[in-house]
Amino acid sequence: MRINGDMPPEKEKEEEEGKTVSLSTQQPQKLVVVGYALTSKKKKSFLQPKLEVLARNKGILFVAIDLNRPLSDQGPFDVILHKLLGKDWCVAIEDYRKRNPEVAVLDPPDAIEHLYNRQSMLKDVTDLNLSGCYGKVCVPRQMVVINDPLSIPHEVSKAGLKLPLVAKPLVVDGTAKSHELFLAYDQCSLSELEPPLVLQEFVNHGGVLFKIYIVGEAIKVVRRFSLPNVTKQELSKVEGIFRFPRVSSAAASADDADLDPSVAELPPHPLLEKLARELRHRLGLRLFNVDMIREHGTKDVFYVIDINYFPGFGKMPDYEHIFTDFLLSLVQSKSGLLGKLKNSRFSFSVIQNGKMSKSQCPCVRAQELQFETNHHFTTFMSHCLSCFVTTQPAQGL
Ligand SMILES: Nc1ncnc2c1ncn2[C@@H]1O[C@H](COP(=O)(O)OP(=O)(O)OP(=O)(O)O)[C@@H](O)[C@H]1O
Numbered sequence: 001m002r003i004n005g006d007m008p009p010e011k012e013k014e015e016e017e018g019k020t021v022s023l024s025t026q027q028p029q030k031l032v033v034v035g036y037a038l039t040s041k042k043k044k045s046f047l048q049p050k051l052e053v054l055a056r057n058k059g060i061l062f063v064a065i066d067l068n069r070p071l072s073d074q075g076p077f078d079v080i081l082h083k084l085l086g087k088d089w090c091v092a093i094e095d096y097r098k099r100n101p102e103v104a105v106l107d108p109p110d111a112i113e114h115l116y117n118r119q120s121m122l123k124d125v126t127d128l129n130l131s132g133c134y135g136k137v138c139v140p141r142q143m144v145v146i147n148d149p150l151s152i153p154h155e156v157s158k159a160g161l162k163l164p165l166v167a168k169p170l171v172v173d174g175t176a177k178s179h180e181l182f183l184a185y186d187q188c189s190l191s192e193l194e195p196p197l198v199l200q201e202f203v204n205h206g207g208v209l210f211k212i213y214i215v216g217e218a219i220k221v222v223r224r225f226s227l228p229n230v231t232k233q234e235l236s237k238v239e240g241i242f243r244f245p246r247v248s249s250a251a252a253s254a255d256d257a258d259l260d261p262s263v264a265e266l267p268p269h270p271l272l273e274k275l276a277r278e279l280r281h282r283l284g285l286r287l288f289n290v291d292m293i294r295e296h297g298t299k300d301v302f303y304v305i306d307i308n309y310f311p312g313f314g315k316m317p318d319y320e321h322i323f324t325d326f327l328l329s330l331v332q333s334k335s336g337l338l339g340k341l342k343n344s345r346f347s348f349s350v351i352q353n354g355k356m357s358k359s360q361c362p363c364v365r366a367q368e369l370q371f372e373t374n375h376h377f378t379t380f381m382s383h384c385l386s387c388f389v390t391t392q393p394a395q396g397l
């Protein structure tokens with residue numbers, strides 16, 4: 001396909017080989033091939049026609065990865081998007097990532113795994129210090145119960161957790177069961193719950209929740225309806241545990257609803273910027289969302305109650321634009337970094353010495369790596385490419 005006039009011979013060859021597409025602009029673009037490995041549910045919610053059409057117009061092609069064939073026989077890909085469970089997939093994608101540092105694999109399986117457990121998922125938020133950012137970000141007090149439901153009432157009172165409590169399955173694995181949540185009004189009824197679970201203090205927040213979507217550097221925040229406040233009177237009268245629906249996951253947005261302005265006011269942007277930047281870096285992820293609530297009666301005390309990997313981006317306004325821009329930026333920043341690494345004194349010294357000292361390390365995680373073989377160096381390159389995209393340009397390059 002050629003729409004425009006003259007083209008350099010090498011471009012012509014590339015295009016014949018199907019590697020480039022000519023769009024309506026003067027310059028033919030190299031096709032960006034995005035392999036995806038997603039459940040059929042996720043494919044349906046994410047790969048909507050409006051995304052595929054816009055992507056095609058921008059020279060991005062989505063290709064389904066065949067899970068019955070080795071990954072190495074497929075592609076070549078520029079980017080891989082994945083959200084699948086199971087050890088086999090994790091091993092396959094991790095191995096592919098190491099062997100193909102030039103491919104942007106979103107995201108590292110061990111980093112994703114961190115969000116599949118409701119205890120570890122919030123740990124990085126607990127460690128954050130966002131002072132001077134127009135607000136305070138906390139995590140509700142919570143405890144984990146692994147077994148013996150009969151011991152829960154005693155454990156809860158020992159830990160000093162206040163009722164009501166939200167009971168959430170410990171592991172989030174994309175199944176409906178892992179999103180089955182209960183609200184517990186009294187201590188005795190807690191022994192009816194099924195561990196393993198997390199018991200989290202319910203924070204009154206006026207029935208509105210903020211979903212902060214993060215796609216690389218981009219942030220989008222929306223309001224969603226959430227659970228109403230639990231009054232002291234209600235708490236003193238009601239007993240038992242009650243299952244509640246996935247109210248804030250419903251596509252209905254609270255953005256246009258007639259809400260109390262003190263409840264509806266979005267968290268300050270500098271706070272969200274800092275939160276997103278810190279979490280992107282600490283979690284080592286580029287595609288996630290954060291569920292945040294404002295403590296009722298306060299202006300600037302926020303709680304993070306949930307973080308989801310590769311959430312329902314299809315519900316995010318403008319997601320097709322944000323996502324395609326992100327995919328293109330990945331490919332651009334990657335080629336920039338590869339060029340710098342190849343030419344830098346830094347990479348030369350790494351290869352020559354076979355080892356890297358902490359002071360040379362451009363990112364936190366690479367400090368753990370040692371380069372005794374070429375394969376180790378490749379691993380480092382792959383790691384640094386993702387770090388480069390998630391954080392800032394590596395030092396010393
Ligand atoms: N500690 C809390 N205080 C107040 N409300 C809460 C709390 N935890 C959860 N909720 C309410 O329950 C809803 C679901 O909680 P959470 O996001 O943790 O579960 P989930 O199964 O991971 O949901 P999803 O993946 O659909 O976002 C929240 O959106 C919010 O409405």
Ligand SMILES: O=P(O)(O)O[C@H]1[C@H](O)[C@H](O)[C@H](OP(=O)(O)O)[C@@H](OP(=O)(O)O)[C@@H]1O
Nearest residue numbers: 041042045174248249308310311312313315
């Ligand atoms: O409202 P959001 O986008 O947070 O709702 C998400 C939910 O949080 C989970 O991330 C779901 O993904 P899985 O855990 O993989 O089931 C999303 O499902 P999806 O099918 O819509 O992508 C929810 O939308």
